[in-house]
Amino acid sequence: MPGPFTLQQIAQRLGGRVVGESGILIRQVGSLERATREQITFLSNSKLKAKLAETRASAVILAPGDEKLTGLPRIVADNPYAYFARVSQLFNPVVTQSGIHPSAVIAPSAKLGRNVSLGAGCVVGENVVIGDDSCLYPRVVLYPGCTIGARVVIHAGAVIGADGFGLAPENGRWVKIPQIGAVRIGDDVEIGANTTIDRGALDDTVIEEGVKLDNQVQVGHNVRIGAHSAVAGCVGIAGSARIGRHVTIGGAAMIQGHIEIADHVHVSAGTLISRSLTKPGTYTGIYPFDEHDAWKRNAARLRRLAKEKKNA
Amino acid sequence: MPGPFTLQQIAQRLGGRVVGESGILIRQVGSLERATREQITFLSNSKLKAKLAETRASAVILAPGDEKLTGLPRIVADNPYAYFARVSQLFNPVVTQSGIHPSAVIAPSAKLGRNVSLGAGCVVGENVVIGDDSCLYPRVVLYPGCTIGARVVIHAGAVIGADGFGLAPENGRWVKIPQIGAVRIGDDVEIGANTTIDRGALDDTVIEEGVKLDNQVQVGHNVRIGAHSAVAGCVGIAGSARIGRHVTIGGAAMIQGHIEIADHVHVSAGTLISRSLTKPGTYTGIYPFDEHDAWKRNAARLRRLAKEKKNA
C-alpha cells in the first residue's frame, strides 16, 4: 500500500488548502464513524456535523463553508467528496489482476490492447476488440464482434453481446429475428456484476465513454447511452431507447423502448419512464408505501376514482 | 454469408408478391434509417412512412395496404415483420458454436442429443438430458436432473435448476425444504442471458414449447409457463404461478406466486399482477411519473385520499 503521506504532501498532489498541522501523517481513508488514528475522512454534507464532532480521524476534507466546523487538521476543497475519492485512489491504487488468466478462453481473431487483464473463466468471442488497460473480472462473456474501449472495467458475470429479444409474431408462434448488430463500449466505462448488454438487431448497441453501469442492469438491443451517464442497480432499459449524456437513473427504474431521454435528466429509483423526456430535470413515479391496511383502503379508493368522476 | 439473392429468388423461397424490378440483387437486411444499397428493409407501421421516403435501401417489404407508399422494388406480404425476420434468417443463418467446448464440464450420466453445442465453461449436471440441435452459450449451468428440449437456445450465464426459495419458519429460524423437483424445458425455447429458472420443490418447474424468455428473468419453483408465451427482461415470476399459452409479459413486470394467468393475457411493463386473471386482455398498473415536485404533491394528496373519505 502506498503512503503514508503528510497532509501537505496530499495537497501538493491534489490541490486544496491545508488548515492546521500540515505535517500530520495519513495512512488511509475512513468513514466519519469508523476512521481511526492516521486516517483522513471527509464531510460532504453539513447535516453530518454532529458525527464530525465525534470522529476519531486525524484529519478531514471539507468545503470552504464548513471550514470552521472542526479544529482537526483539514484540507479545504471545493468538492470534498471528489477530493476524498482522489485521496482514496492515492492510498488504494486499483490492483487489477495481472495479465490473462490461463483459464480465459480467447478466440484467435480477438484483438487485445496493451495491459489488458482477463480474469479466470472469461470468454472472449471472435473478432472482439478490447482497448488498452481494460480489466475484465472473472467469468465475463463477450460475444463475437463486440468492441470494448480503453480503461474499461467489467465486473464478474457480466454478459456483453447476447442476442436482443427480437421476435416477430406469426400465427401464434415467434419467428426469431437474427441479431446482427454488435455492442460498442467507449473508453472509461465501468460495468457491474451480472449486468447484461444485448447486441443490436441490425445496428449496434452503444455505450458511450465514461458511462457507469451498476450490477444487474439490463440494456436491450439498439439502446444508446450517452457519455458520462450513470445507471444504478437492477435498472432495465428496453430496446432502442436513447439515453442522453449526463443522465442518472436510480435503482430498479425502468425505461421503456423506443423513447428518448434528454441530457441531464435524473430518473428517480423505481420509476417507470414510458414516454420521451425532452427537458432536463428530475422525474419520479413511485407509489407511496404505507402500512398494509392503510395502503389497502387507499388502493381501493384509488381504483374507484375514475368511476366516480364518470358518474359525477 | 449466403446470398446474394434477387427479389424474385427471395419470393420464391418465402412467398409474397414482388412489385417492381424483381431482378435486383439483395445482399443483406437493414433498418429503414441505416440500410444501404443492396439491402432490403421493411415497413410494419404506416406511421414510419416519412422514413420510408428517405431510406437508401434497394428494396422494401410492406403490407398490401402500404403497397403504394414507395416506388422502390418491393415485396408485398401480409406480415411484413415476420417476413423480414425470415429474410434475415436467410442472409444470417444462426452459426452456433460448433460442438462441445473442451472446457465444458459434463456429468457422465448426462445425455446429449445430436448436434448439441456447449460453449466454454458450461456445466451440465448429473442426469441432465438435452435434445437435438440445442445450443448453450458460454457459462450456462444446468443443475442435475433437468431436461432440455430440442432446438433450445440458452444464453450466457443462465442458471437452470438451482434450488427454489423454499423455507418454513420455525421459532424465528428458517428450515430449508429440500427442492426435489427438477426443471423441464420444451422444444424451441429461448432463454436470455443471466436468466434463472428454479427447480421445483416437489413437482417440476415447466417451460412449455416455443416460450421465449429475455435476459435476467427469474422463474420461481413450480411455475408453469404455457407454450409460445414471451417474457421480457427483468421479469420475476414467483413460485407456483401458472402462466397460460400465448401470454406476453412486459419488462420488469412481476407475477405473484400461486396465481393463474389465462391464455392470451398481456401484462404491461412494470405491472405487478397480484391475483389470477381469467380473461384474455391487456392489464396495466403503472404509477404515472411526473416532474419530481409535481409527483411529490400528487403523492401526498394520494395518501390523504382514504382518510378524507372516512371523514366525509
Place this chain on the structure above:
Amino acid sequence: MPGPFTLQQIAQRLGGRVVGESGILIRQVGSLERATREQITFLSNSKLKAKLAETRASAVILAPGDEKLTGLPRIVADNPYAYFARVSQLFNPVVTQSGIHPSAVIAPSAKLGRNVSLGAGCVVGENVVIGDDSCLYPRVVLYPGCTIGARVVIHAGAVIGADGFGLAPENGRWVKIPQIGAVRIGDDVEIGANTTIDRGALDDTVIEEGVKLDNQVQVGHNVRIGAHSAVAGCVGIAGSARIGRHVTIGGAAMIQGHIEIADHVHVSAGTLISRSLTKPGTYTGIYPFDEHDAWKRNAARLRRLAKEKKNA
C-alpha cells in the same frame, strides 16, 4: 435415498403424535395433489381441505385443529410446514457436490474450512476465508478479502464482493471511489443464483447468520442484513441500508439507500421503501393493476388530483 421409515419411526426422530396406522411405510414426500402411495404430504392451511379429501398420499402431517379432517394415518404437529420440511430433509439429505472441482480457481492465500465443496468454475480470490461445510455451486465468484461462514450455500452465478457503485461527480465526470471494504457472510446463510453482494466502500458489507437471499437479489455496498431475515427474488437493496433481524422482503421490492428497517418488518412484493421504518409491521405500496383502458382513465385522473386541489 434413505428410508423407508414407518410413521412411528418418523415421529420418534422428529416428534409429533401419530394417529392411525403407525406402521405404514413411507418412502418419500409429495404435494397434496401429486403424492402417490407410500408418500407423506402435509396440510398447513385449512382452506386446502378439499384437496386433502382427494389426496392419494398414504399419510399426512397436520395441525392439532385439523386432526379430524381426514381418516388417513397422520402425524399431528404444531407447525406442519416446518415438520414437513424436516421429514423431507430425512428422505432427501442434501448431497453436496463432493469436494473441490478441479476447474475451480483458488487463490493461494484463500483459507478453506473442512468439508468445503466448490463447484466447477468457481473463483475464490486472495485472502478469502470459507467456513466448514459450506457449498458453492458452479461458477460462484468470491472477490478478494471476503469472509464466508460455516454451512453457507451459494448458488451458481452469484458474485460476492464486486465493487460497490461509488462515484463522485466532478466537472461532469465520475471519479471512482476505491471500494476497500469487503463482504462478511455469517453462518447458515443461503444465497440464490446470480445474486450479487457488493464489497463495502470503506467498511464491510455484512450479511448476518441465517439470512436467506433468493435469486437475482442485488445488495449494495455497506448494507447490513440482520440475522434470520429472508429476501425474495429480484429485490434491490441500495447502499448503506440497514435491514433488521427477522425481516422479510417480498419479490422485486426495492430498499433505498441509507435507511434503517426495524426488526420484524415485512415488506410486500413490489414495494419501494423510501424512508426508515422504526416499527414492526407489514408495509405495502403497489399500484393496483386493472384492465388497460380502466387503468389509463384512472391514471389520468390521478395526475389531475394535485392540480384540482390547488384550484379548489
